[in-house]
Amino acid sequence: MNPLTDFGFKKIFGEEPNKDILISFLNEMLPERHTIQDLQYSRNEKLGKTEVDRKAIFDLYCTSTTGERFIVELQKAKQNYFKDRSVYYSSFLIQEQAKKGDWDFRLEAVYTIGILDFVFDEHKNEEDYYHIVELKDHRDEVFFDKLKYIYIELPKFKKQEKELETNFDKWLYVFRHLAELDKRPAKLRDRIFEKLFEVAKIGNFTAPEQEAYEDSLKYYRDIKNIADTSHQEGKEEGREEGREEGREEGLKEGLKEGLQKGLELGSEKQQIETVLSMHKIGLEIKMIVQVTGLAGDRIIKILNENKA
Known part of the structure; x- marks a missing residue:
């Protein structure tokens, strides 16, 4: 099963009988003082x-x-x-800790963990795939240690099985390669991975679960193809626009400015193509908003301006 599908992710990490799998994964990223012994799932809205x-x-x-x-x-x-969005989401977990009556404002730690099947633009030239973000002061010292954002850029993780050294390596390898494996690798013989592989066997699913997984897998592939295609087209169109602008200027500085302008135009075209493609496969506007980050009124405008 592909763990990057909505169904796969929640089947492995979001069900009560499997919470020890989630605990094991989270503990690989947490400081020792916040090691999890047990947890309870809360409403996700x-x-x-x-x-x-x-x-x-x-x-x-x-x-x-x-x-x-x-x-x-x-x-x-x-x-x-x-x-x-990560910061906005974390604010709900902070506010819900407020207590009525006398309260000293003591807060429990809040962690936001993003498992990303993409690379941030500002990190694309860096090798680091694991990012911890904290509130720090002007001396680069941690100002508040109870709010952390952890991002994992999965496409940057390139290790093969023989290179896996830590449990964290093993977890990222699972995210990247679980759907390609027909048996459990020798380096993933730990009890928790044995359970994970059992949970992930499609042959163990009920008929409704298999149908739900196939739907989730189709959605994942559609989103992936749309994102990959629109990104490539946007880059190519942006470069061409940039070259044309540069030729008109005829100067080195003009080429630089033209390339930047071209990239911006490419990005605009990329947004339009992405929205239209998502709408074509039947995604609702609220889902397009969630995936693209564009405002709802912007998406509606694109759809209205490009009606067949």
């Missing part, structure tokens, strides 16, 4: 305090027995404001 407030829907939301709160998000395609 949080509503604002008023009707006009937006709501947040997480892939997984859980709380440890010692109070730490965790959002675990699987993001399949690049989103313009994914980091903004």
Whole structure:
């Protein structure tokens, strides 16, 4: 089973009988003082305090027995404001800790963990695939150690089985290669991975589960193909626009500015193509908003302007 599908991710990590798998994965990323012994799943939808407030829907939301709160998000395609969304989501877990009456404002730790099937633009020239973000002061010292954002850029993880050294390596290898394996690799003989492989066997699914997985797999492939195609087309169109602008200027500086302008135009065209492609395969506007990061009114405008 592909763990990067919605069904696969929640089957492995989001079901009560399998919470030891989630605990094992989370503990690979947490400081020792926040090691999880047990946790409980919470409702993955949080509503604002008023009707006009937006709501947040997480892939997984859980709380440890010692109070730490965790959002675990699987993001399949690049989103313009994914980091903004992470901060927005974490605010719900902070606000819900408020207590009525006398309260000293003590907070439990909040972790937002993003498992990304893409690479941030600003990190594309870096080798690091594991990022921990904290609140720091002007001396680069941690100002508040109870709020952390952890991002894993899966496409950058290139290790093969023989190169796996740590349990964290093994987890990332599973995310990258589970769907390609027909048997459990020798380096994944630990008890927790034995259970994971058993949970992930499609042959163990009920008929409704198999149907749900196939639907989820189709959706994953559609999103992946749309993102890959639109990204490539946007780059090619942007480069061509940039070259044309550069020729008109006839100067080195003009070429530089033209290339930048071309990339911007390519990005605009990329947005339009992505929205139209998603709409064509039947995705609702709210899902297109979630995947692309574009505003709803912007998406509606694109669809209205490009009606067949």
